[in-house]
Amino acid sequence: MTAVLEVTNLCKTYIVNKGQNNVLRNVNLTLHEGEFVSIMGPSGSGKSTLLYTVSGMDRLTAGEVIFDRISISGLSEKGMAELRMHKMGFIFQQMHMLGNLSVYDNIILSGYEALKRKGEKRSRIDVNRYADSLMRKLGIIETAGHDITEVSGGQLQRACICRALINSPKMLFADEPTGALNSKAAKEVLTELCRINREGTTIMMVTHDVKVAAQSDKVLYMVDGTIHGEYPLGKYDEGQGMKEREQFLTKWLMEMGW
Numbered sequence: 578m579t580a581v582l583e584v585t586n587l588c589k590t591y592i593v594n595k596g597q598n599n600v601l602r603n604v605n606l607t608l609h610e611g612e613f614v615s616i617m618g619p620s621g622s623g624k625s626t627l628l629y630t631v632s633g634m635d636r637l638t639a640g641e642v643i644f645d646r647i648s649i650s651g652l653s654e655k656g657m658a659e660l661r662m663h664k665m666g667f668i669f670q671q672m673h674m675l676g677n678l679s680v681y682d683n684i685i686l687s688g689y690e691a692l693k694r695k696g697e698k699r700s701r702i703d704v705n706r707y708a709d710s711l712m713r714k715l716g717i718i719e720t721a722g723h724d725i726t727e728v729s730g731g732q733l734q735r736a737c738i739c740r741a742l743i744n745s746p747k748m749l750f751a752d753e754p755t756g757a758l759n760s761k762a763a764k765e766v767l768t769e770l771c772r773i774n775r776e777g778t779t780i781m782m783v784t785h786d787v788k789v790a791a792q793s794d795k796v797l798y799m800v801d802g803t804i805h806g807e808y809p810l811g812k813y814d815e816g817q818g819m820k821e822r823e824q825f826l827t828k829w830l831m832e833m834g835w
């Protein structure tokens with residue numbers, strides 16, 4: 578199994594009012610190609626910060642993060658931005674869609690941006706076609722021309738997934754991707770994430786929802802900036818009872834102090 582993400586002794590400290598807040602303290606983890614890992618833990622335990630630092634949205638204070646064999650701390654801002662654009666996809670709640678663009682234009686924007694890379698073989702037509710096929714797959718093709726204020730929460734979140742996938746990333750980072758959705762929309766989004774993962778994309782997702790986490794391969798539990806425990810669920814296969822997975826996971830979470 579090839580490692581996509583290797584994190585060694587990762588520390589992140591914020592200085593607030595001259596005081597130090599050690600938000601991540603010696604985090605170690607490895608994600609292999611095709612893995613789907615959930616991060617759970619109490620609010621404020623550092624889950625979002627972990628996603629930001631390993632994906633280069635935020636600088637790390639100490640330790641090492643190797644993504645696709647590249648040490649990200651050695652990268653310039655530009656190098657990091659390129660890596661993020663071409664190899665990573667993001668579903669973060671605060672990364673809002675642009676209100677003055679249609680759903681479709683929001684999705685293709687970073688696809689067009691990525692065409693500026695030297696040696697890029699795709700054309701704008703290829704990006705358009707890919708956006709089209711993603712929107713069809715995720716069942717939102719009919720919203721293409723709509724303004725983003727004219728679609729439902731579930732549709733918007735599926736559009737965010739299309740946007741995150743437009744440059745065929747190696748890895749997808751998702752921060753509570755179902756958090757703001759009703760249960761029907763959450764289920765739709767989760768189904769899509771599972772399908773994308775089956776097609777080969779590695780996923781690291783923060784979630785508070787046991788039902789959502791139960792579909793992933795492994796759950797990491799964070800407390801106070803460290804990984805407190807790890808629960809290997811294994812790949813879900815249809816023959817297995819999902820209820821049973823949820824029950825086992827819940828029992829373990831209780832033991833972790835959830």
Ligand SMILES: Nc1ncnc2c1ncn2[C@@H]1O[C@H](COP(=O)(O)OP(=O)(O)O)[C@@H](O)[C@H]1O
Nearest residue numbers: 591593598600619620621622623624625626627
């Ligand atoms: N930009 C920032 N500046 C200062 N402190 C921050 C910043 N972002 C997060 N923190 C602090 O880091 C801790 C962990 O936050 P976060 O990673 O958002 O936790 P979680 O996602 O698990 O709820 C909190 O104490 C929060 O106040």
Ligand SMILES: [Mg+2]
Nearest residue numbers: 624625626783
């Ligand atoms: Mg968070």
